[in-house]
Amino acid sequence: MATTWQVSSSEVGHLVTRIFDATRTEPLVVVSPTSQTQRPRIDVARLVELLPAGAEVAVLATMEASNLLSDAVDPQFQCYGGSVRVILPGASRTDNWRRHRRFTIYPEDDADQLCALIAGHVADIQGIGPASHSVGRQATVFLDPSQAAQLLAYRRQLMSGRDALDGAGGDGQGLDAARTAAADSAGPGVADREPVGPGPISPAPKPGPGLRRVVTAPPPAARPTPTEQAPPAQHPQPVGAPAEPVPTDPPHTITLDVETLQELLDKSVESVVDKVIASVEDGLLTLLNQEFQAQDRERSRADMLEEQNADLQQRLDAAGPHGSALVEVWADPERQLRWEIEQEWLQGTPEAERGSALMTYTLTRRFLDSLGADIVPRGKTVRVMVDILAGQAWDRHVTHPFNDAARGGKQRVRQDGALAWRTYVKAESPGAPRLTWWMCADGSVEFEHVGHHDELI
Structure with a gap:
């Protein structure tokens, strides 16, 4: 079972020492309170139950302790606003923030689900040694x-x-x-x-x-020896007489x-x-x-x-372009997705610009299955699908023919005359997802797949 300790303001120094302790071999989980309730947003006892044996849990008791920790360490080790930071062994002040993950928790989040997510992350990183610090x-x-x-x-x-x-x-x-x-x-x-x-x-x-x-x-001062006689006394010269020359050695x-x-x-x-x-x-x-x-x-x-931007971007992609949380109204995946496409079109397109309705389209089972991949932001994908169905894919997104070769080749054509196209869902990100679809001969669209850009090639 994991060990836990309350960190008061006077014990923040001990926490900082523990963070950078070279002898620490297990992950250190830091839990912070919120400014509104002065308490964490998760159940610490539940988190301790789920964490693997050997892990440490340090709970910042007050906002003052959280502020003192932020003043004492670099941003990649700070923990505040109800968030939870998992700090690996061998921590160094020049570590990249991705090495020590911070879980941002919002009031509407499922606390039990987040506890399980944090515990799973700690279990995955147990046994990882110090980093090579190649970043800093x-x-x-x-x-x-x-x-x-x-x-x-x-x-x-x-x-x-x-x-x-x-x-x-x-x-x-x-x-x-x-x-x-x-x-x-x-x-x-x-x-x-x-x-x-x-x-x-x-x-x-x-x-x-x-x-x-x-x-x-x-020359050194002359000292007369005992055998030598003292020199004769010198008599003063008369006034006006020329001075006699004095012999010098x-x-x-x-x-x-x-x-x-x-x-x-x-x-x-x-x-x-x-x-x-x-x-x-x-x-x-x-x-x-x-x-x-x-x-x-x-x-x-x-x-x-960058950490804050990545967290906000992840939540924005999940919520959709209009910031509204996903509402599940149909148990059937296809009916649910069609409802989301209609809502996105109605909310994102002014009435004066809607013109005619969207193109008719079909959803393959392969597409519905690929939509659940972790790399695919559902809200952003729905927005791209609406632009494709509205005929604006070439104006608003990078869209190109899907060829039969990785480099060069010709555009893929099915036996029924449908042409294969690819549209960027995201760009300049690891494994940036692409949406593959067919423009059928009758003017309808068939969505084939969405996922990693190297898939289907």
Whole structure:
């Protein structure tokens, strides 16, 4: 037997957690109340009796709980207005609304029949695992191949910029050649230290690997050793006497390999480039993630509108073009259909436009049997039949000869001279139904079949 629990406003968070619980292996049935009665439109106890064992039933106790659920989840998981939502295991926020079916219930509907319909749907989907989520994208930091290629090209541009910096810094070979040439022209004996002030770099090569760049540093303070005598005291010079030159020691220098300097420069440039690349990648990924989330939200809204439109279209087709519910006045199927055709013609055609009566017609047993197929909207089919009998099928609907081959061929002709025609009942829908009929030689119409567009071919 199915388990049930009442969901108050404070427990909506637990319900949301249960919806997306990865460990849940059975369908979750959510039942909502109506704003008029604050109660569901179905008998929950009866639904629990009909549901297969293992299913869960969560009943939203109040309208406030229903509103909180709608605020907490995407439209494909919302449940409101007395409707019932069946949520499969492995639910994800990017699921298409068709995966988790919502049953819209109206006051005039048969509650017991709907309970049986919901229970049958739950029984059919038991054991179905998580979807592959091919419709939507996961709201994670994710790049598709084209975006990854663009990001890789941008990274290569940054890396080429770093290589240009490396080329500007040099590897010391050009500088080595210039200094070697200068040293050969200057000859031996050239001092291997740079002057303190500005001036040309010493052309003499330094010992050790590579060239060395000389850096001037101040001399350390002189400390007298115990064996050294203190320098004689200096007497002040007379006023006006020229100052005596003070002897100074030559400055000390610190040398640094060009290779070492180049290595430090490479590490610094590489660190800066890596930080720039990481920052750009993070920024791009953040923007892409936000864009994906926005697309998922818009897709969810579109799915919700599509769901509502499909439900309303189904009810409109069942009720007929004029919105009136089907009334059964005859037990015989043929007499009932003839009555519906007459009512449709009278209600849908103004008196001034009726002119003569409709063409005479016959209904084959095959046609009456095919009219009960699930894919055939009865109200829409009756409307098409009236247009055919009024001679307006070619003006109001797609109507073409029914040929003897799927592609090409010739129009089918019976031995009595009747020509086969096909008229669209619906278009651009799965298995869009077609109405097949014969135009007889005496001007009457014989309805042969209505159903899937691939039938009779």
